[in-house]
Amino acid sequence: xxxxxxxxxxxxxxxxxxxxxxxxxxxxxxxxxxxxxxxxxxxxxxxxxxxxxxxxxxxxxxxxxxxxxxxxxxxxxxxxxxxxxxxxxxxxxxxxxxxxxxxxxxxxxxxxxxxxxxxxxxxxxxxxxxxxxxxxxxxxxxxxxxxxxxxxxxxxxxxxxxxxxxxxxxxxxxxxxxxxxxxxxxxxxxxxxxxxxxxxxxxxxxxxxxxxxxxxxxxxxxxxxxxxxxxxxxxxxxxxxxxxxxxxxxxxxxxxxxxxxxxxxxxxxxxxxxxxxxxxxxxxxxxxxxxxxxxxxxxxxxxxxxxxxxxxxxxxxxxxxxxxxxxxxxxxxxxxxxxxxxxxxxxxxxxxxxxxxxxxxxxxxxxxxxxxxxxxxxxxxxxxxxxxxxxxxxxxxxxxxxxxxxxxxxxxxxxxxxxxxxxxxxxxxxxxxxxxxxxxxxxxxxxxxxxxxxxxxxxxxxxxxxxxxxxxxxxxxxxxxxxxxxxxxxxxxxxxxxxxxxxxxxxx
Numbered sequence: 001x002x003x004x005x006x007x008x009x010x011x012x013x014x015x016x017x018x019x020x021x022x023x024x025x026x027x028x029x030x031x032x033x034x035x036x037x038x039x040x041x042x043x044x045x046x047x048x049x050x051x052x053x054x055x056x057x058x059x060x061x062x063x064x065x066x067x068x069x070x071x072x073x074x075x076x077x078x079x080x081x082x083x084x085x086x087x088x089x090x091x092x093x094x095x096x097x098x099x100x101x102x103x104x105x106x107x108x109x110x111x112x113x114x115x116x117x118x119x120x121x122x123x124x125x126x127x128x129x130x131x132x133x134x135x136x137x138x139x140x141x142x143x144x145x146x147x148x149x150x151x152x153x154x155x156x157x158x159x160x161x162x163x164x165x166x167x168x169x170x171x172x173x174x175x176x177x178x179x180x181x182x183x184x185x186x187x188x189x190x191x192x193x194x195x196x197x198x199x200x201x202x203x204x205x206x207x208x209x210x211x212x213x214x215x216x217x218x219x220x221x222x223x224x225x226x227x228x229x230x231x232x233x234x235x236x237x238x239x240x241x242x243x244x245x246x247x248x249x250x251x252x253x254x255x256x257x258x259x260x261x262x263x264x265x266x267x268x269x270x271x272x273x274x275x276x277x278x279x280x281x282x283x284x285x286x287x288x289x290x291x292x293x294x295x296x297x298x299x300x301x302x303x304x305x306x307x308x309x310x311x312x313x314x315x316x317x318x319x320x321x322x323x324x325x326x327x328x329x330x331x332x333x334x335x336x337x338x339x340x341x342x343x344x345x346x347x348x349x350x351x352x353x354x355x356x357x358x359x360x361x362x363x364x365x366x367x368x369x370x371x372x373x374x375x376x377x378x379x380x381x382x383x384x385x386x387x388x389x390x391x392x393x394x395x396x397x398x399x400x401x402x403x404x405x406x407x408x409x410x411x412x413x414x415x416x417x418x419x420x421x422x423x424x425x426x427x428x429x430x431x432x433x434x435x436x437x438x439x440x441x442x443x444x445x446x447x448x449x450x451x452x453x454x455x456x457x458x459x460x461x462x463x464x465x466x467x468x469x470x471x472x473x474x475x476x477x478x479x480x481x482x483x484x485x486x487x488x489x490x491x492x493x494x495x496x497x498x499x500x501x502x503x504x505x506x507x508x
């Protein structure tokens with residue numbers, strides 16, 4: 001009997017600290033197996049310290065995703081980790097949680113160095129560290145190029161436990177003796193394939209010389225070229241390798257192509273805007289000049305639009321990223337600057353205005369939608385010159401990019417969202433759930449918000465999602481029979497040119 005009493009007392013004690021937490025509203029959107037196919041391990045099973053667990057649950061994490069389930073327990077043993085997982089499946093938390101677990105807040109030293117390739121990703125990763133470590137008293141600093149060195153030097157005179165940044169700036173600070181990395185046991189490289197590319201590789205070699213010999217090295221990415229193998233053999237000690245890439249593209253992202261002439265692209269984009277139910281969209285171009293020109297065109301068409309590229313001032317880039325993330329604007333035109341790691345849950349449509357040249361870029365671009373197992377749509381505007389790249393990318397990724405149909409099923413990319421009034425939706429929940437049990441009922445689609453208006457908040461989205469979900473009948477891949485010619489080449493080129501884009505004419 002005494003043995004039975006002990007678990008109940010510990011359970012009540014566990015409930016007591018959980019009761020005081022304030023997690024965000026529950027997200028009822030359907031998710032794919034990319035994040036739900038777990039082994040049933042819970043965060044409490046990983047022997048994570050209480051203060052860190054509090055931050056994890058208050059951030060809205062309920063249970064680990066597959067990459068977190070695999071990587072965190074191994075990383076907590078201080079073993080080197082080489083992990084590969086799809087975009088948007090929780091890689092950031094998979095290395096932030098074990099990094100924070102090893103922080104001694106009483107020690108005034110940098111104890112974790114998190115490297116990322118872009119400035120926007122550095123800001124995002126630092127925010128994740130602050131959110132998860134909010135109850136630990138951990139001090140997080142983010143440093144990137146494009147900002148004054150003086151501010152970073154002054155900040156490093158104070159306590160910093162976790163340093164997040166881009167390689168060039170951190171090397172600069174370490175070389176000047178401002179950032180002391182001599183007692184930094186945790187070294188993480190996010191988007192490792194990019195950090196080991198020729199432009200960053202020399203910097204990485206120099207940076208490693210400032211770290212202690214007995215460091216723990218963790219590499220995370222969605223794509224691992226051969227250059228990663230060379231780094232592993234040279235700088236890692238029998239790393240634990242994780243590969244969750246049985247397929248490369250996300251199951252929740254539906255991919256289409258529209259076959260157009262170059263001069264038809266803006267017309268096609270206008271048609272897409274009028275026909276799609278876009279919460280937020282990211283539109284990719286292949287050059288900075290085209291980013292600005294397209295952003296101007298989109299604005300002239302009457303749609304709210306931001307743009308971002310590498311030649312902008314860093315302060316402007318930060319403002320654009322912050323405002324777009326907070327839903328100030330519905331559409332963002334950008335270069336490949338934002339292809340990696342950027343996690344904006346509200347993005348449900350990605351449009352490749354310019355089709356990318358290689359499969360890695362394509363994979364990272366379309367991964368901006370369908371974050372954490374949710375639904376997304378990727379539409380590619382393909383010209384005659386892009387036809388071979390389209391076929392090559394399909395073959396390399398083992399995926400199928402289908403011709404765009406006249407009507408795109410909203411169930412493929414629209415989560416149950418919508419209305420501005422939260423309370424009426426909550427009152428209607430029981431009635432709508434009864435209707436759902438009785439059978440599918442036709443429901444009016446919510447009117448899209450004004451182009452510059454705020455998008456629904458998380459609480460509104462969650463409430464309306466619960467109200468409208470009903471029996472989920474979500475299709476993540478269109479029927480292969482719709483594909484013409486087996487995907488070997490773009491079919492009927494002349495007919496496509498005459499018809500313009502394979503969709504519905506612009507709504508007048």
